[in-house]
Amino acid sequence: MADELDIPESHPRYESLLTRHRIEAGVEKGITSKQGLIAEGRGEAFDYLLGERTLESAETAERVAAAHLLLADRPVLSVNGNVAALVPGEIGELAAATGAEIEVNLFNRTDERMAAIASHLREHGAGEVKGLDADGRIPGLEHERAKVDADGIESADVVLVPLEDGDRAEALGEMGKTEIVIDLNPLSRSAQVAAVPIVDNVLRAVPNITAHARELDEESDATLEAIIAEFDPNAALQAAEQAIRSGDLK
Amino acid sequence: MADELDIPESHPRYESLLTRHRIEAGVEKGITSKQGLIAEGRGEAFDYLLGERTLESAETAERVAAAHLLLADRPVLSVNGNVAALVPGEIGELAAATGAEIEVNLFNRTDERMAAIASHLREHGAGEVKGLDADGRIPGLEHERAKVDADGIESADVVLVPLEDGDRAEALGEMGKTEIVIDLNPLSRSAQVAAVPIVDNVLRAVPNITAHARELDEESDATLEAIIAEFDPNAALQAAEQAIRSGDLK
Numbered sequence: 001m002a003d004e005l006d007i008p009e010s011h012p013r014y015e016s017l018l019t020r021h022r023i024e025a026g027v028e029k030g031i032t033s034k035q036g037l038i039a040e041g042r043g044e045a046f047d048y049l050l051g052e053r054t055l056e057s058a059e060t061a062e063r064v065a066a067a068h069l070l071l072a073d074r075p076v077l078s079v080n081g082n083v084a085a086l087v088p089g090e091i092g093e094l095a096a097a098t099g100a101e102i103e104v105n106l107f108n109r110t111d112e113r114m115a116a117i118a119s120h121l122r123e124h125g126a127g128e129v130k131g132l133d134a135d136g137r138i139p140g141l142e143h144e145r146a147k148v149d150a151d152g153i154e155s156a157d158v159v160l161v162p163l164e165d166g167d168r169a170e171a172l173g174e175m176g177k178t179e180i181v182i183d184l185n186p187l188s189r190s191a192q193v194a195a196v197p198i199v200d201n202v203l204r205a206v207p208n209i210t211a212h213a214r215e216l217d218e219e220s221d222a223t224l225e226a227i228i229a230e231f232d233p234n235a236a237l238q239a240a241e242q243a244i245r246s247g248d249l250k
Numbered sequence: 251m252a253d254e255l256d257i258p259e260s261h262p263r264y265e266s267l268l269t270r271h272r273i274e275a276g277v278e279k280g281i282t283s284k285q286g287l288i289a290e291g292r293g294e295a296f297d298y299l300l301g302e303r304t305l306e307s308a309e310t311a312e313r314v315a316a317a318h319l320l321l322a323d324r325p326v327l328s329v330n331g332n333v334a335a336l337v338p339g340e341i342g343e344l345a346a347a348t349g350a351e352i353e354v355n356l357f358n359r360t361d362e363r364m365a366a367i368a369s370h371l372r373e374h375g376a377g378e379v380k381g382l383d384a385d386g387r388i389p390g391l392e393h394e395r396a397k398v399d400a401d402g403i404e405s406a407d408v409v410l411v412p413l414e415d416g417d418r419a420e421a422l423g424e425m426g427k428t429e430i431v432i433d434l435n436p437l438s439r440s441a442q443v444a445a446v447p448i449v450d451n452v453l454r455a456v457p458n459i460t461a462h463a464r465e466l467d468e469e470s471d472a473t474l475e476a477i478i479a480e481f482d483p484n485a486a487l488q489a490a491e492q493a494i495r496s497g498d499l500k
Contacts, residue, residue: 041291245495
């Protein structure tokens with residue numbers, strides 16, 4: 001989805017310019033926080049070291065993520081400020097392709113940001129957006145960080161948490177949920193605790209998961225389970241770390 | 251300089267918390283821009299990969315930088331928004347130790363930010379702050395980016411440019427100036443074109459240069475020239491790249 005950026009997709013810096021453009025729009029709309037901008041910069045550096053491409057190991061993880069979302073009884077896509085700013089339309093498409101719910105979940109929760117993000121997602125085609133009720137809790141986190149919807153993340157079996165904070169990723173794992181994490185730092189705690197760590201840029205990862213979900217949509221549960229069973233999260237993390245270490249860094 | 255952060259320097263995350271604290275204060279004062287926050291995040295990621303420590307090769311480069319500043323006829327410290335937010339007092343101390351001028355030079359120049367940064371530096375002990383006259387130009391850059399002071403950067407022989415944009419670093423080099431660049435990405439164009447690339451966090455680098463300058467203050471020109479002659483910028487960059495590649499990344 002090209003949004004309102006007026007340059008061709010073939011431009012060598014297209015993805016980078018689109019990212020910058022959407023993040024700046026996010027700041028103007030009150031969606032992206034100061035911490036979100038710093039986090040964006042951290043992601044840029046790791047993506048640069050990875051060569052700004054989807055590793056084969058990440059592509060595999062994205063396929064496994066699609067299988068998990070399709071097999072799940074109650075899949076939820078957790079959306080924070082940066083995710084909403086960067087891939088608002090792509091999250092809606094992934095939800096539609098997998099039957100997942102969308103829930104806004106912020107590290108720095110304020111009513112204004114919650115509302116701004118929900119309306120931004122709806123403007124980009126999302127249906128129902130959860131997270132505003134906040135009638136559920138994640139055990140082990142302090143009050144504001146713990147808030148979720150009872151019929152959303154609290155009762156989900158599979159949760160996609162792109163760009164998630166380490167504490168919350170760990171707490172969600174302890175609730176027994178199958179966690180799919182998208183994080184460009186293979187050594188972040190979030191990536192380390194995930195059942196499916198995807199070391200890739202959300203701009204590439206989310207549409208890739210959607211494409212895999214569409215392709216796998218007609219497959220049997222046994223086929224999806226076989227795809228999942230073959231996956232080794234530690235091998236995926238090691239491949240990403242290896243790419244950072246041995247890449248030509250240009 | 252501890253600023254108003256109320257935790258002991260022995261705290262394991264002291265530097266990181268201090269950085270965060272100063273950057274947030276910079277945003278509130280109108281010193282740090284959106285681009286500055288993203289750049290801060292990029293720096294954090296590279297510093298993480300370097301192990302958040304000063305490499306031996308960086309310590310050497312900091313000593314060479316001190317020798318250059320002491321030998322210079324007209325040394326200038328170029329200060330942008332992030333430098334002002336992160337090391338306002340430390341820049342004043344380096345200027346005092348080396349007899350260098352301080353000049354504010356912004357990638358996104360506005361009168362408000364120029365004034366806010368100059369007054370922030372003065373509050374932290376800086377004497378005269380240049381950059382507001384803007385009666386000089388760097389050839390080869392578009393209008394706003396090219397503005398400098400005629401009796402500051404334009405006529406400087408040695409310039410310290412921490413966290414500088416690649417285009418301007420290149421243009422300053424083409425003016426024949428000896429450039430000292432502080433940049434955590436050893437492959438950035440700024441680091442690559444510098445006579446003295448310092449791959450280190452500005453919070454560590456600037457006080458280190460000051461300490462070396464104080465120590466070298468009584469040395470003869472011949473001794474300072476010998477320190478400079480021994481330095482190989484490419485070897486320094488390679489050592490930093492090697493540290494990123496082979497570090498344990500934790």
